[in-house]
Amino acid sequence: MSIGTGTSTHIIMRLQLDVEVFSFGEIASCISAGGGDIIGVDVISSSRTQSVRDITVNVHGVKQRELISELLPKLKGVKVLQISDRTFLMHIGGKIETALKTKIKNREDLARVYTPGVANVCTAIADEPEKAYSLTIKRNTVAVISDGTAVLGLGNIGPSAAMPVMEGKAMLFKQLANVDSFPICLDTQDTEEIIRTVKAIAPAFGGINLEDISAPRCFEIEERLRQELDIPVFHDDQHGTAVVLLAGLLNALRITNKKIEDIKVVFTGIGAAGIACTKILLSAGVRNIIGIDRQGAIHRDVHYENPHWNAYAQMTNPDNLKGSLSEVIVEADVFIGVSAPGILKVEDVISMAKDPIVFAMANPQPEIDPEIAEPYVRVLATGRSDFPNQINNVLCFPGIFRGALDCRAREINEEMKVAAAQAIASVVTDEELSESYIIPSVFNDKVVERVREAVVKAANQTGVARKEPRV
Numbered sequence: 001m002s003i004g005t006g007t008s009t010h011i012i013m014r015l016q017l018d019v020e021v022f023s024f025g026e027i028a029s030c031i032s033a034g035g036g037d038i039i040g041v042d043v044i045s046s047s048r049t050q051s052v053r054d055i056t057v058n059v060h061g062v063k064q065r066e067l068i069s070e071l072l073p074k075l076k077g078v079k080v081l082q083i084s085d086r087t088f089l090m091h092i093g094g095k096i097e098t099a100l101k102t103k104i105k106n107r108e109d110l111a112r113v114y115t116p117g118v119a120n121v122c123t124a125i126a127d128e129p130e131k132a133y134s135l136t137i138k139r140n141t142v143a144v145i146s147d148g149t150a151v152l153g154l155g156n157i158g159p160s161a162a163m164p165v166m167e168g169k170a171m172l173f174k175q176l177a178n179v180d181s182f183p184i185c186l187d188t189q190d191t192e193e194i195i196r197t198v199k200a201i202a203p204a205f206g207g208i209n210l211e212d213i214s215a216p217r218c219f220e221i222e223e224r225l226r227q228e229l230d231i232p233v234f235h236d237d238q239h240g241t242a243v244v245l246l247a248g249l250l251n252a253l254r255i256t257n258k259k260i261e262d263i264k265v266v267f268t269g270i271g272a273a274g275i276a277c278t279k280i281l282l283s284a285g286v287r288n289i290i291g292i293d294r295q296g297a298i299h300r301d302v303h304y305e306n307p308h309w310n311a312y313a314q315m316t317n318p319d320n321l322k323g324s325l326s327e328v329i330v331e332a333d334v335f336i337g338v339s340a341p342g343i344l345k346v347e348d349v350i351s352m353a354k355d356p357i358v359f360a361m362a363n364p365q366p367e368i369d370p371e372i373a374e375p376y377v378r379v380l381a382t383g384r385s386d387f388p389n390q391i392n393n394v395l396c397f398p399g400i401f402r403g404a405l406d407c408r409a410r411e412i413n414e415e416m417k418v419a420a421a422q423a424i425a426s427v428v429t430d431e432e433l434s435e436s437y438i439i440p441s442v443f444n445d446k447v448v449e450r451v452r453e454a455v456v457k458a459a460n461q462t463g464v465a466r467k468e469p470r471v
């Protein structure tokens with residue numbers, strides 16, 4: 001399966017060139033005719049007769065890449081040895097590794113980090129289990145756990161295919177918040193087995209980040225683990241997303257000057273993210289939310305097999321609207337998509353109220369192509385990093401876990417989440433706020449620090465902190 005991103009990407013073409021025959025001008029014209037731009041040329045090897053070169057080319061989609069790959073071999077003296085995509089190259093062998101804090105230089109070191117010295121440390125922990133926090137990786141380490149059932153918007157692609165996303169989350173934890181983490185993808189989709197397994201591996205970890213586990217199983221898995229473990233358990237697709245969404249919406253409403261209690265919000269995708277996002281907006285004061293899943297608006301006149309939808313119908317849709325997205329979205333102020341690609345049409349956006357806010361957050365393909373939607377909306381956001389206004393849980397999970405680990409929080413509660421949302425929103429000042437800047441960038445170094453501070457404060461206020469954090 002190939003993801004047509006619709007945006008540019010770099011490919012590296014390794015060419016074997018017959019020195020007597022080839023013409024670089026012809027190669028350049030051919031790449032340009034295929035719609036690519038040459039970014040760089042590296043000579044890999046050279047002899048009197050042959051030269052092997054890597055040509056890095058910027059292309060704007062899969063079709064251009066295919067066209068260039070077809071045209072180049074037709075040139076005289078040119079043989080295409082290999083075409084690699086930079087994204088794939090960054091994944092070869094995985095994206096993370098274990099690093100040592102101290103090197104074992106001699107026998108004395110060996111006897112300390114390993115047998116016999118290590119035995120004394122083990123006994124100390126056996127005598128006083130709390131010491132696991134000071135003498136093992138526990139205090140700074142989170143397990144990133146998935147069963148591969150709702151990987152981005154790709155669906156149930158299984159545990160092995162989920163690994164690149166989980167490795168990516170681990171990279172972000174480390175780079176943004178210096179939290180160590182392990183990506184763990186489980187080869188089971190059985191709720192009880194997942195709960196048992198996570199509980200069994202929990203002693204090594206200071207927190208559990210559940211990721212890309214589909215609804216409705218994710219609700220029970222998280223709830224039971226929260227009750228049965230004494231470390232924070234956080235389903236990122238529910239709560240991380242909800243926190244960042246609330247931050248983005250608070251700032252978008254500053255632009256459109258609409259009051260949170262007056263807006264009509266239409267959601268698509270009433271799964272893990274959709275239900276949690278709805279709940280956070282209700283507690284922030286939104287009164288009119290209508291949720292839409294595959295069969296249309298969720299209302300109170302039917303009984304759903306999914307018990308979460310019956311509960312959802314009770315807390316949303318005050319006018320008990322029925323029908324399709326196109327029918328329900330008329331005069332809505334805000335659209336929030338956590339569902340599937342391409343389901344929002346331009347006509348739907350046109351039918352919204354003045355100054356529409358559209359958050360098309362499905363990954364990797366949003367509910368509407370941003371380029372198509374842009375002329376019709378006041379504020380547009382997606383979950384992706386290649387458009388402005390990235391509403392993605394990456395703005396939340398590193399900082400929220402940094403804070404929770406630092407104050408050794410027992411759990412991550414509602415107050416900590418709302419504090420995190422306000423902290424993220426506050427990074428964008430009044431002077432900076434604009435239609436294309438409602439939410440700070442992932443690379444804004446104020447984000448993690450502000451979220452951490454707000455989360456530690458809320459944890460202290462709600463009595464779930466078990467330690468004064470180091471400053």
Ligand SMILES: NC(=O)c1ccc[n+]([C@@H]2O[C@H](COP(=O)([O-])OP(=O)(O)OC[C@H]3O[C@@H](n4cnc5c(N)ncnc54)[C@H](O)[C@@H]3O)[C@@H](O)[C@H]2O)c1
Nearest residue numbers: 152153215269271272273293294338340362363383392393
């Ligand atoms: N931007 C972010 O930070 C962020 C965070 C979490 C999830 N997401 C995205 O949101 C989407 C859902 O993720 P999830 O974890 O909630 O998955 P999920 O499987 O728990 O829920 C998805 C829901 O969308 C519904 N759906 C699918 N196709 C639909 C359609 N055509 N019309 C209406 N509803 C439809 C499904 O029936 C399901 O109820 C994914 O694309 C994911 O990438 C984005």
Ligand SMILES: O=C(O)C[C@H](O)C(=O)O
Nearest residue numbers: 151152153237363392393
């Ligand atoms: O992984 C992401 O980019 C965000 C989110 O967790 C998702 O599942 O889409």
Ligand SMILES: [Mg+2]
Nearest residue numbers: 152211212237
């Ligand atoms: Mg996810």
